[in-house]
Amino acid sequence: MACHKSSKKSIRKTIRQTEVNTSRLSRIKTFIKKVEQAILGHRENGQILDAFSKAQKEIMKGAAKNIMHKNTASRKISRLHKKVKIATGGVEVATEEVKVATGGVEVVTEEVKVATGGVEVATGEVKVATGEGK
Numbered sequence: 001m002a003c004h005k006s007s008k009k010s011i012r013k014t015i016r017q018t019e020v021n022t023s024r025l026s027r028i029k030t031f032i033k034k035v036e037q038a039i040l041g042h043r044e045n046g047q048i049l050d051a052f053s054k055a056q057k058e059i060m061k062g063a064a065k066n067i068m069h070k071n072t073a074s075r076k077i078s079r080l081h082k083k084v085k086i087a088t089g090g091v092e093v094a095t096e097e098v099k100v101a102t103g104g105v106e107v108v109t110e111e112v113k114v115a116t117g118g119v120e121v122a123t124g125e126v127k128v129a130t131g132e133g134k
Helices: 005-040 045-064 070-087
Strands: 091-094 098-102 105-109 112-115 120-123 126-130
Touching: 005 045, 005 070, 045 070
Parallel strands: none
Antiparallel strands: 091 112, 098 105, 105 126, 112 120
């Protein structure tokens, strides 16, 4: 057992943080299961894509908060995307923010989902901001 006041506090902090991390990891697993259930349940493409985009967001949040390694998160997203692509018949999904900076002009697209064959499923806003290059 710890004798010093600081080591006792460290133990308390570790216990609290372990609970938080366990909760976050459980949440990530739940979102992954929802995507897999949507695929196995033969739901509409929109429902599958929506579940996937939510799961992708949660997985990346977990990687950002060091719940899992970023390569592990990328691998999970890649494998999920592969399943989603097969289930939706080749619908491409890009839900992360895409930032392109050229000559001081930054273009941010929030959410773009484009089906193969040029069919547009949904597009988000496009924001253009001009400013000084850093």
